[in-house]
Amino acid sequence: MTITGAVGATVRRLREQVAALHAExxxxxxxxxxxxxVSARVPDADLLVIxxxxxGYDEITPDNMVVTDLDGRLVEGDLAPSSDxxxxxxxxxxxxxxxxxxxxxxxYATAWSARGEAIPCVLTMIADEFGxxxxxxxxALIGDDSIGRGIVQTLxxxxxxxxxxxxHGVFTIGRTARDAVKAAVMCEDVARTVHIARxxxxxxxxxxxxxxxxxxxxxxxxxxxx
Numbered sequence: 001m002t003i004t005g006a007v008g009a010t011v012r013r014l015r016e017q018v019a020a021l022h023a024e025x026x027x028x029x030x031x032x033x034x035x036x037x038v039s040a041r042v043p044d045a046d047l048l049v050i051x052x053x054x055x056g057y058d059e060i061t062p063d064n065m066v067v068t069d070l071d072g073r074l075v076e077g078d079l080a081p082s083s084d085x086x087x088x089x090x091x092x093x094x095x096x097x098x099x100x101x102x103x104x105x106x107x108y109a110t111a112w113s114a115r116g117e118a119i120p121c122v123l124t125m126i127a128d129e130f131g132x133x134x135x136x137x138x139x140a141l142i143g144d145d146s147i148g149r150g151i152v153q154t155l156x157x158x159x160x161x162x163x164x165x166x167x168h169g170v171f172t173i174g175r176t177a178r179d180a181v182k183a184a185v186m187c188e189d190v191a192r193t194v195h196i197a198r199x200x201x202x203x204x205x206x207x208x209x210x211x212x213x214x215x216x217x218x219x220x221x222x223x224x225x226x
Contacts, residue, residue: 002076003075007042010042010043010045011045011047011049014065015062015063015065017040018040018049018050018065018177019061019062019065021178022037022060023057023060024181024185025057025104025181028185030185030188031105031106032105034055034056034057036102036103036105037102038050038051038101038102038177038180039082039088039101039177040099040176040177041099048070048085049067050065050066050085050088051082053079053080054080055079064079066078066081068081069089070089071093072085072086072088083143084103084142086143086148087145087147087171088101088148089148090147090148090149090151090152091151091152091173095152095173098173100175100176100178101173101177102170102172102174102181103172104170104188105169105170106188106191107192108188108191108192109162109170109188110168111191112136112195113136113166113170116166116167118135118164119187119191120194120203122194122203122205123206125189125193126190127215127218128214128218129186130160130161130183131158131159131160131211131215131219132158132160134187134191135155135163136165137150137151137154137163137165137171138153138154139165139168147165147168150165151165155173161173161179161183162187172184
């Protein structure tokens with residue numbers, strides 16, 4: 001099937017964007033081999049664009065990105081979608097504000113997930129980007145929407161755009177796919193820093209009022225006015 005018209009034009013743009021964003025995962029040492037994926041919601045179309053399963057990062061092109069519906073069924077493309085498509089699709093169905101989802105197995109953040117421990121809010125960068133601790137989601141098997149359910153259930157009570165799925169890895173969400181990639185990069189950076197801090201002693205928590213102030217400033221004031 002080929003998607004045409006205005007939706008087709010949007011899909012072509014998102015194919016290019018999602019393919020380009022995949023390059024950020026190995027560039028930032030968040031994945032190895034073919035692991036990990038980026039997806040983007042197709043606005044007003046109940047569709048998503050995602051990496052095909054088992055394709056290496058140096059082989060990714062806009063043309064081999066695949067399009068599925070929000071139940072994970074292939075709509076456009078010659079290759080099988082990522083094995084995590086059902087999880088991404090579940091997130092899009094149940095979190096309408098989310099426009100992008102990323103999954104990585106980045107070393108330090110995944111090590112925290114293997115211990116089933118949230119990353120505490122002990123850095124201003126964590127307060128800025130995540131609004132508090134980076135939470136741990138439940139263990140879930142790959143292949144159906146179990147991971148998606150765990151992501152949605154865990155993030156429902158958090159400002160964090162990242163969740164450490166226990167014994168698995170990192171899933172991040174964002175208003176756009178680029179925002180979700182940024183959250184994945186930031187998650188690994190703070191996971192590494194807090195790990196190192198714990199080798200030196202007990203990191204000091206930031207007071208909740210200060211976390212709230214930092215988060216509000218970063219989300220609403222930091223950067224250039226659009």
